[in-house]
Amino acid sequence: MSDALLAITLVWGFIFLYAIMASMDFGAGFWAMTYIKKEETNATKIANSYLSPTWEVTNTFVVGLVIAIYSLFPGAVFPIGVALIVPASLILVLLCIRSAFLVFSHSVDKYEKALTYISGVTGLIIPGLLISVLPITHLGFVEGMRGNEELNLSKLFTSPNEYAFVGFGIMSTLFYHLCSCPITQNKPMK
Amino acid sequence: MDHIQMARAMFGTNMAVHIIFATIGVGLPMMMLAAELMYQRTKDLQYVVMAKRWTKTLGVLLGVGIPTGTIAGVQLSLLWPGFMEVIGRVMALPFQIEIYAFMVEALFMSIYVYAAEKIKPWARIVSLFFVAFGAMASAVLISNVHAFEGTPAGFRFENGEIVDVDPWAAFFNPSFLVTAGHTALTAYTTGAFVVAAVAAYKMLKNKYGTAEFNFHQKALRLSIVLGLVFSFLTALNGHATTQHLYREQPEKLAAAEGLFETQDHAGLTLFGYTDREAQEVKYGIEFPWLLSFLSGNSFDTVVTGLNDFPEEYWPPLYVHILFNAMVIIGSGLIALALFALVWNKWLKKETYPKWVLWLFVASGPLSVISIECGWIFACTGRQPWTIYRMLTTEDSVTSYENLGFLFTMFIIVYIILCVSVVFTLLYYFKRHSVMDDIYKAEQKDVRLFDSNS
Numbered sequence: 318m319s320d321a322l323l324a325i326t327l328v329w330g331f332i333f334l335y336a337i338m339a340s341m342d343f344g345a346g347f348w349a350m351t352y353i354k355k356e357e358t359n360a361t362k363i364a365n366s367y368l369s370p371t372w373e374v375t376n377t378f379v380v381g382l383v384i385a386i387y388s389l390f391p392g393a394v395f396p397i398g399v400a401l402i403v404p405a406s407l408i409l410v411l412l413c414i415r416s417a418f419l420v421f422s423h424s425v426d427k428y429e430k431a432l433t434y435i436s437g438v439t440g441l442i443i444p445g446l447l448i449s450v451l452p453i454t455h456l457g458f459v460e461g462m463r464g465n466e467e468l469n470l471s472k473l474f475t476s477p478n479e480y481a482f483v484g485f486g487i488m489s490t491l492f493y494h495l496c497s498c499p500i501t502q503n504k505p506m507k
Numbered sequence: 508m509d510h511i512q513m514a515r516a517m518f519g520t521n522m523a524v525h526i527i528f529a530t531i532g533v534g535l536p537m538m539m540l541a542a543e544l545m546y547q548r549t550k551d552l553q554y555v556v557m558a559k560r561w562t563k564t565l566g567v568l569l570g571v572g573i574p575t576g577t578i579a580g581v582q583l584s585l586l587w588p589g590f591m592e593v594i595g596r597v598m599a600l601p602f603q604i605e606i607y608a609f610m611v612e613a614l615f616m617s618i619y620v621y622a623a624e625k626i627k628p629w630a631r632i633v634s635l636f637f638v639a640f641g642a643m644a645s646a647v648l649i650s651n652v653h654a655f656e657g658t659p660a661g662f663r664f665e666n667g668e669i670v671d672v673d674p675w676a677a678f679f680n681p682s683f684l685v686t687a688g689h690t691a692l693t694a695y696t697t698g699a700f701v702v703a704a705v706a707a708y709k710m711l712k713n714k715y716g717t718a719e720f721n722f723h724q725k726a727l728r729l730s731i732v733l734g735l736v737f738s739f740l741t742a743l744n745g746h747a748t749t750q751h752l753y754r755e756q757p758e759k760l761a762a763a764e765g766l767f768e769t770q771d772h773a774g775l776t777l778f779g780y781t782d783r784e785a786q787e788v789k790y791g792i793e794f795p796w797l798l799s800f801l802s803g804n805s806f807d808t809v810v811t812g813l814n815d816f817p818e819e820y821w822p823p824l825y826v827h828i829l830f831n832a833m834v835i836i837g838s839g840l841i842a843l844a845l846f847a848l849v850w851n852k853w854l855k856k857e858t859y860p861k862w863v864l865w866l867f868v869a870s871g872p873l874s875v876i877s878i879e880c881g882w883i884f885a886c887t888g889r890q891p892w893t894i895y896r897m898l899t900t901e902d903s904v905t906s907y908e909n910l911g912f913l914f915t916m917f918i919i920v921y922i923i924l925c926v927s928v929v930f931t932l933l934y935y936f937k938r939h940s941v942m943d944d945i946y947k948a949e950q951k952d953v954r955l956f957d958s959n960s
Contacts, residue, residue, distance in 0.1 A: 373613045376574065377606060377609055377610070380580040383580060383581050384580070384602045387592070388603065390595075391591075394588045394591045394592045394595060395589060397588075398585050398591070398905055399588065399905050399907050402907045402913070403907075405585055406582075406585065406917070410920050412574060413920060414920060414923070416570065416574045417574055420567060421570055424566075424935040425930070428931075465906055467906070467907065
């Protein structure tokens with residue numbers, strides 16, 4: 318295996334693990350929101366219990382992924398950084414609000430409803446934005462010469478390709494969570 | 508604002524918010540460890556209650572500290588891709604090790620919080636030690652990247668290409684120990700004085716002699732002792748840091764002191780502002796010969812002035828004010844803690860006068876301001892470089908031009924977070940009073956830490 322292949326395997330390994338943990342997290346948020354009105358179901362509780370313990374580790378994986386990319390592919394930092402600055406900033410802001418309110422809602426019961434909506438909505442948008450990395454880097458939305466790359470945002474957001482990816486990201490997150498949830502449903506909840 | 512300034516303001520805003528939570532996030536575990544150790548020594552349950560309440564506070568603060576840290580880590584690559592390209596080739600080690608330090612902290616934190624009542628006291632202290640160690644190690648490793656920016660080592664540029672990379676030489680760059688030590692010591696100092704501020708405020712709000720008053724007085728006494736130790740160590744380390752500046756980044760020292768002419772027997776000026784036209788510090792108090800002595804331990808030490816450097820290498824001259832604010836607050840903290848200790852231990856006074864308590868209330872916010880001043884001084888004082896004499900800020904910044912929208916978005920989020928974190932802490936501690944916790948602690952079968960999850 319060449320060095321580059323080894324390195325990219327490591328990066329994709331990171332992405333693979335992150336995808337599993339993050340889907341649990343994001344899917345849980347959405348399903349908790351849809352069940353908020355039906356008090357008798359246990360689904361909100363089940364979904365909420367997935368939200369808490371993993372968020373620190375999931376957040377660390379985001380940083381770990383970025384570190385892996387710039388220490389293994391330093392030459393790619395500049396073009397990737399410029400192309401992804403808008404979507405990545407949006408993801409950061411949403412993740413930040415989501416994790417913060419997750420923590421706050423443990424201390425302030427009033428926040429629980431707000432948290433359900435925040436984690437529900439961000440649980441949909443973040444996977445959509447995360448998967449947009451693929452169309453952005455591979456479908457020619459980055460324009461300009463080397464050293465002056467720029468992401469053409471209007472072209473991106475008017476392209477049906479982008480929405481196909483976003484829809485795929487969201488659907489797979491929700492589907493994955495739905496499949497993985499029943500396995501653990503028998504565990505006692507607090 | 509031009510493009511570079513916008514990018515710097517954006518990253519600076521993130522760091523200014525993050526550093527408050529990161530600093531207290533390093534300082535508080537040390538205080539928690541101290542309280543647990545005091546409990547082992549005195550068997551006074553109130554120390555367990557203290558540790559529990561600080562753990563809760565830490566948990567809430569990490570809710571902002573970790574996400575803003577994530578933002579900082581990713582934003583480095585988004586805003587400064589030119590810089591991170593060099594870091595990726597030369598100085599990736601601290602970031603890679605930091606991930607593990609963070610994991611250690613998170614792991615032992617969950618052991619300490621979720622298993623507190625199921626494990627033996629020594630195991631609790633060990634897990635708390637690793638929480639404190641992990642937090643401190645993270646701070647030390649990330650500060651090391653900052654140290655490297657000021658005193659780069661382990662690589663060189665040849666025709667624009669990076670050659671002779673030695674990651675460990677970069678890791679152990681000349682100012683690693685003093686800079687990282689400064690971050691750790693000031694974080695402990697801040698942790699102690701932030702606790703002191705809350706305790707003093709609560710003492711002012713409660714009647715002398717009540718159980719709640721006594722509880723907070725215990726917390727204040729503990730933080731005074733630790734605050735004194737760490738602020739004094741900070742001063743010693745700060746002196747070493749300044750001597751490093753004298754040797755390794757002389758224009759930064761010259762700007763900090765507002766020194767234009769190279770001279771021996773150089774004076775140290777407190778207060779005032781640096782006037783670029785008049786080439787002097789206006790409205791300051793000068794202590795003759797002191798700067799030479801502090802820089803090289805002798806009055807004959809020649810200190811290089813700004814005029815010996817091309818003007819485009821000068822850092823912004825307002826760093827004099829930031830440097831002063833940092834040093835003056837730091838010295839004030841030592842004096843305050845020392846006075847309170849003498850008052851209590853040698854003059855044998857039962858409690859502290861009101862004005863001393865008010866000074867302690869101010870000491871918490873002031874120590875945070877001092878941290879902010881120190882960081883802004885350290886980073887603007889390095890301008891126009893991101894890596895001193897190697898890489899300019901201009902070559903580091905992203906080519907993406909429309910930062911205004913993103914900047915506004917981040918500012919709104921930080922405001923929401925800062926307001927809601929204060930609200931969360933006030934709300935929680937209003938409903939979980941000290942007396943409730945002390946009562947719970949005294950009942951053998953009630954689990955004190957349960958409300959921590």
